[in-house]
Amino acid sequence: MTTLNTPRLRLEPITDVHFEGLQAMNRLPEVMRYISGAPETPEQTREMIERVKARWAEWGFSWWAFIHLASGRIAGAGCIQYLDRLPGNPHEIGWRLHPDFWRQGFASEAAEVMASFAFDTLQVPELVAVRHPDNRDSAKVMERLGMQERGPGTWYGAELVLHGISAAQWRARRPLR
Numbered sequence: 016m017t018t019l020n021t022p023r024l025r026l027e028p029i030t031d032v033h034f035e036g037l038q039a040m041n042r043l044p045e046v047m048r049y050i051s052g053a054p055e056t057p058e059q060t061r062e063m064i065e066r067v068k069a070r071w072a073e074w075g076f077s078w079w080a081f082i083h084l085a086s087g088r089i090a091g092a093g094c095i096q097y098l099d100r101l102p103g104n105p106h107e108i109g110w111r112l113h114p115d116f117w118r119q120g121f122a123s124e125a126a127e128v129m130a131s132f133a134f135d136t137l138q139v140p141e142l143v144a145v146r147h148p149d150n151r152d153s154a155k156v157m158e159r160l161g162m163q164e165r166g167p168g169t170w171y172g173a174e175l176v177l178h179g180i181s182a183a184q185w186r187a188r189r190p191l192r
Contacts, residue, residue, distance in 0.1 A: 022124070027079060029068070030068060034060060034064060040092070040111070042057075049146065076096070079094070091122070098145070106139040108142050123159050123160075130180075141180065141182060145171070163180065164176060164178050165178060
């Protein structure tokens with residue numbers, strides 16, 4: 016399991032130790048508004064943690080908890096996973112933040128390091144993201160990553176908008192390291 020770092024965050028693979036912070040975030044209606052439409056129960060959070068641990072073991076990637084370095088709090092969570100959770104589909108990047116950390120650049124900061132992991136470590140050919148049509152904040156993060164809107168579709172049982180970027184597009188937009 017891979018831990019990632021940014022100037023303000025440590026992205027830790029989700030395990031049982033993250034339950035309290037994840038539940039504190041996922042139980043908020045404003046966090047889940049564009050994801051499931053309903054606050055997450057403690058049981059749902061525990062089920063998610065078990066699913067995530069199994070995916071880390073099987074695939075070597077899944078969901079991270081975003082630990083805010085200055086406070087030690089869980090600022091959010093994000094993932095690299097298969098779109099619609101189906102192996103064979105393109106790799107998907109996703110994120111959510113606790114409202115205390117909205118509009119401070121944390122989603123973009125975490126998304127950048129997760130995308131780098133996907134392209135540089137996993138060597139994925141493309142990365143996609145989906146969002147609720149009304150979720151303009153996530154669209155902005157996707158645009159900052161260089162993703163282009165590809166259009167509507169049905170994933171996770173909902174009508175969502177797909178965005179994507181190829182590995183070649185990703186590498187072309189980044190300075191040489």
